[in-house]
Amino acid sequence: xxxxxxxxxxxxxxxxxxxxxxxxxxxxxxxxxxxxxxxxxxxxxxxxxxxxxxxxxxxxxxxxxxxxxxxxxxxxxxxxxxxxxxxxxxxxxxxxxxxxxxxxxxxxxxxxxxxxxxxxxxxxxxxxxxxxxxxxxxxxxxxxxxxxxxxxxxxxxxxxxxxxxxxxxxxxxxxxxxxxxxxxxxxxxxxxxxxxxxxxxxxxxxxxxxxxxxxxxxxxxxxxxxxxxxxxxxxxxxxxxxxxxxxxxxxxxxxxxxxxxxxxxxxxxxxxxxxxxxxxxxxxxxxxxxxxxxxxxxxxxxxxxxxxxxxxxxxxxxxxxxxxxxxxxxxxxxxxxxxxxxxxxxxxxxxxxxxxxxxxxxxxxxxxxxxxxxxxxxxxxxxxxxxxxxxxxxxxxxxxxxxxxxx
Amino acid sequence: xxxxxxxxxxxxxxxxxxxxxxxxxxxxxxxxxxxxxxxxxxxxxxxxxxxxxxxxxxxxxxxxxxxxxxxxxxxxxxxxxxxxxxxxxxxxxxxxxxxxxxxxxxxxxxxxxxxxxxxxxxxxxxxxxxxxxxxxxxxxxxxxxxxxxx
Numbered sequence: 001x002x003x004x005x006x007x008x009x010x011x012x013x014x015x016x017x018x019x020x021x022x023x024x025x026x027x028x029x030x031x032x033x034x035x036x037x038x039x040x041x042x043x044x045x046x047x048x049x050x051x052x053x054x055x056x057x058x059x060x061x062x063x064x065x066x067x068x069x070x071x072x073x074x075x076x077x078x079x080x081x082x083x084x085x086x087x088x089x090x091x092x093x094x095x096x097x098x099x100x101x102x103x104x105x106x107x108x109x110x111x112x113x114x115x116x117x118x119x120x121x122x123x124x125x126x127x128x129x130x131x132x133x134x135x136x137x138x139x140x141x142x143x144x145x146x147x148x149x150x151x152x153x154x155x156x157x158x159x160x161x162x163x164x165x166x167x168x169x170x171x172x173x174x175x176x177x178x179x180x181x182x183x184x185x186x187x188x189x190x191x192x193x194x195x196x197x198x199x200x201x202x203x204x205x206x207x208x209x210x211x212x213x214x215x216x217x218x219x220x221x222x223x224x225x226x227x228x229x230x231x232x233x234x235x236x237x238x239x240x241x242x243x244x245x246x247x248x249x250x251x252x253x254x255x256x257x258x259x260x261x262x263x264x265x266x267x268x269x270x271x272x273x274x275x276x277x278x279x280x281x282x283x284x285x286x287x288x289x290x291x292x293x294x295x296x297x298x299x300x301x302x303x304x305x306x307x308x309x310x311x312x313x314x315x316x317x318x319x320x321x322x323x324x325x326x327x328x329x330x331x332x333x334x335x336x337x338x339x340x341x342x343x344x345x346x347x348x349x350x351x352x353x354x355x356x357x358x359x360x361x362x363x364x365x366x367x368x369x370x371x372x373x374x375x376x377x378x379x380x381x382x383x384x385x386x387x388x389x390x391x392x393x394x395x396x397x398x399x400x401x402x403x404x405x406x407x
Numbered sequence: 408x409x410x411x412x413x414x415x416x417x418x419x420x421x422x423x424x425x426x427x428x429x430x431x432x433x434x435x436x437x438x439x440x441x442x443x444x445x446x447x448x449x450x451x452x453x454x455x456x457x458x459x460x461x462x463x464x465x466x467x468x469x470x471x472x473x474x475x476x477x478x479x480x481x482x483x484x485x486x487x488x489x490x491x492x493x494x495x496x497x498x499x500x501x502x503x504x505x506x507x508x509x510x511x512x513x514x515x516x517x518x519x520x521x522x523x524x525x526x527x528x529x530x531x532x533x534x535x536x537x538x539x540x541x542x543x544x545x546x547x548x549x550x551x552x553x554x555x556x557x
Contacts, residue, residue: 154425154492159484159507159519167484167507167519174533219487219502263464268484268507268519269457 022256022288026404028112029244029251030369032061032237037199038357042131042142042231047080049233050128051088057235058089062248063122065089068237070096070120072111074104074127076360077148085126096120102127103392104361105259105399111238112254121239127362128233135229162226164267165305166218168394172273172307173220176322180220183306184211185328185339187224187354190303192338194351196379197367201230201357205337225306230357234366241406250373250405255386256289257401265395277398278315281390289402291386293317296402298371298387299345300364303352308393316390349379361391361399372405414440422547425492432459434473442541442548444518445473446510455513476512478539479555483509483517485533495545508537508552523553530554 034056036049044052050073058068068091071082080088082097096114100106104127111123131139132148139145152161159167172178187206194200206224214222244251260280264271286292293299293316301312310324318341319327333340339347350356350367357363368387370376376384385405392398414437420428423436438445447459451468455476462469484507490499497503504526507519522531523540536555541548 152492153427154494156488156491156494156497156503157505157520159486159505163486163488163505166486167505170485170533171483216487216489216502218491219489221486264515266458268517269515271515 020287024112024116024254024257025288025290026253026255026406027241028115028238028254029241030236030254030403031239031244031247031249031251032057032059032063032235033366033369033375034058034060034235035199035366036232038129038201038230038232038359038363040131040136040138040201040228040230042139044231045144046076046078046128046130046233047084047088049130049231050080050085050126050235053128053233053235054085054089054124054126057126057237058124060249061122061237061239063237065091067122068124069094070111070114070123072096072107072114072123072125073099074102074107074125075099076102076127076129077132078130079128085124089124094120096123101397102360103397103399104359104365105257105391105401106397108236108238108254108365108401109257109259109399111236112257115238115240121243123238125236125238126233127235127359129357129359130231131229139229159268161267162305163218164395165307165393166221167268168270168273169220169225169305169307172310175273176325178322178325180212182310182325182328183221183225184208185332186303186306186309187211189338190348190352190354190356192336193346193349193379194355196377197350197356199232199363200351200355201228201232202355203351221305221307224354227304227353227358228355230359232357232359234359234362236362236366236369249375252369252372253404253406255291255402255404256285257399258284258288259392259397259399260284261396261398267395270395273311273394274321276311276315276394277392277396278311278390278394281392281398281400282315282317285400285402291402291404293388296386296388297345297384298349298368298381299341299347300352300368300387300389301347302361302364302391302393303348303354304358304360304393306354311394312390316388344383346381349376349381361389364389364391365401365403368403372403431461435459438473438475439548439550443475444478444539444550446476446512446516446518447471448474455516457516457518476510476516476518478510478550480508480510480518480537482506482531482533482535482537482552484519485531504531506537506552518550520549520551523551525553527554
């Protein structure tokens with residue numbers, strides 16, 4: 001396996017892992033999108049939202065239930081399994097039916113691989129998210145949410161799951177002498193962009209002053225550093241690039257995609273921020289993608305917590321480790337109150353998890369597809385041809401994809 | 408020492424219900440009842456691992472045992488919780504510190520807890536040397552960290 005040339009060219013480490021094979025490159029397309037939009041009010045069941053997004057995505061793809069032979073239903077809390085989604089949609093028969101763990105790309109990767117291997121021809125991905133009773137007073141008062149369980153331990157002295165991001169944010173600030181300024185810019189960027197997105201749960205502007213005055217939750221992270229719990233659902237339809245050419249929308253091709261972890265990924269035992277699953281994802285994308293950060297038009301780094309976004313900027317190579325503060329200041333459009341890399345690459349144009357809502361990355365992927373196929377409405381970037389999307393955090397769910405339209 | 412480490416599985420599980428107790432980490436919690444901070448260590452190659460798992464990831468030995476750590480280390484990660492799950496004696500209004508301490512036994516071997524009630528505020532920072540002491544929550548011994556005697 002000829003690893004040396006490409007690794008040497010890209011300056012990638014030779015040790016350890018994996019492969020630079022990417023036979024799936026540009027062979028699978030995202031051809032349908034559906035979304036309920038996201039809100040903090042709720043009122044519909046997880047299944048109702050899943051079916052609403054799914055029917056919209058299938059219709060958007062120019063297909064019907066009779067065409068769908070694969071169902072990937074993300075295993076979100078309270079979500080319905082693929083077999084009941086099939087029942088609910090009136091699908092006749094399916095040859096691929098799975099429920100991958102949350103954060104968006106596990107489901108998209110599974111669907112893409114099903115199409116590529118011939119397991120199914122038209123695969124539906126559906127991801128409903130619902131607020132847990134622990135997410136807000138209003139949610140706690142909702143009897144329909146009472147049965148839900150959080151994965152978070154009910155003891156305060158815990159630095160796993162969500163709390164781990166606050167803990168490592170403290171380490172980032174300590175190691176690099178960072179201030180909260182870059183964290184604020186990530187949050188403000190998302191809020192600014194959400195204003196042009198009718199699907200977003202929140203669209204009121206956020207100022208630096210309001211960010212600084214915000215209520216601390218898990219110090220050093222405040223309420224604006226944490227994604228916004230919402231109800232809603234996204235759905236996607238994937239098929240082969242060949243089949244996609246006869247469907248209504250410009251096909252958006254999966255050029256390269258991966259997930260990645262380091263083995264030693266227990267949150268509070270991580271060796272350090274110098275080598276996380278984000279690095280594994282980036283190295284693998286650089287091995288398998290012909291397109292990298294000099295060639296992309298849009299960037300969708302995850303921001304379930306703002307610290308995650310800073311490290312995605314650094315680990316993708318936009319700037320060196322610890323340099324996100326300088327980088328975001330230099331690439332800030334002060335008139336627009338948002339990040340524009342080199343004045344041309346906008347970031348999380350939909351408002352991300354911080355302001356559109358905590359979709360766990362489906363929003364980032366949906367918006368990238370809208371932009372690339374030219375259906376992003378008032379947010380449309382008219383030169384959009386390639387996007388880098390990086391869902392997930394540090395520990396057990398980092399993921400990435402390069403999406404493009406046909407050359 | 409209160410000798411409660413002989414407690415039955417049922418009683419142990421009830422006592423540490425909120426802590427995610429499993430077969431694999433039960434002996435760590437038994438150690439707490441004796442006010443000993445026990446962590447998993449490979450009896451063959453000597454590597455520590457936390458959280459406890461039944462096999463050594465370094466040498467694939469199944470000869471894992473619980474061994475007592477010194478409880479000495481430095482604060483590696485730090486957060487101050489202003490809200491969180493209700494717990495006896497925890498006042499989120501004042502801010503509840505949670506520290507992840509890197510122990511002297513092995514690089515990146517860490518234990519997460521809170522600090523002693525009299526921990527000096529000025530020293531609550533990453534890099535501060537600490538050592539374990541035993542507090543109680545709901546009548547159950549709990550390892551916390553105090554500033555190390557210099």
